[in-house]
Amino acid sequence: MLAYLRQSAEEVPPNVSLVTNESGERKLRFRQTLSVHYNNNSLQTVPLCAHLSLPTVSLSCDSLDFGTCYVGQTLVKEVHLSNRGGSSSYWRILIDSGEEEEGSEFRVTPDCGVLKPLEYPVSSCTQPLQISFTASNEREFQATAVVEGVLGEPPLSLHVQGRGSFDERFVSLLADI
Incomplete structure (x- = not known):
């Protein structure tokens, strides 16, 4: 069923649709008709509708800037990953x-x-993530942390950046050494 999320709109059967409610929760909706044939040759059709709930994950922010940090020192910031699905x-x-x-x-x-x-x-539907930065040299560092789910969640990106310096005014007494 989750394979429908990876297909283009033209490939998905007309009885399958992706529904998103006001809060952002996503569900796959399947509509079909059940035909019941009786011994007396009568036929009854019953419309069926089923929903498959999907995870809906989000990050508390989409970028983190550690600023300028002393080379070799580790600084830690926190973001939250949440599931409202x-x-x-x-x-x-x-x-x-x-x-x-x-x-x-x-x-x-x-x-x-x-x-x-x-x-x-x-x-249980929110996970704090500890993002740490340790500059290895005196320059700018950038990376993208990508959150991937196995149940069809769109990937989430967190852009992180920081700069290393040998200037001792950037030594932090609060750093996690």
Whole structure:
């Protein structure tokens, strides 16, 4: 059924549609007619409608700027990943720095998990994500953290950036060393 989410509008059968309500919750709607044939040769048709609830995930922001940080020092900021949909979301985060060599300046913890649907306690449908930045050199760093779900959720992007400096005025006493 989830394969319909990956198909173009022309490929999806006319009895299948994606429905989004006012709160942003997404559902796949299936409409069909059930034909019941009786022994006395009579026929009864019954319209059927079924909904498949989908996860609807969102981030509390779409960009993070760590500003200028002292090289080698780790700073941490937090964003929240939430599910306001009607089914659980199985997600993971991949960081793309856009460079051939994979830089480890940005990290996300946790990098995967499960978010329960909105009808569960709020604490189980929201996940705090710790984004850390450790400058390895005196320059600008940028990356995109992409949240991917396995149940047809559109991918979410979080742009992160920060700058490294050897200037000691950027040493933070609050950093997570």
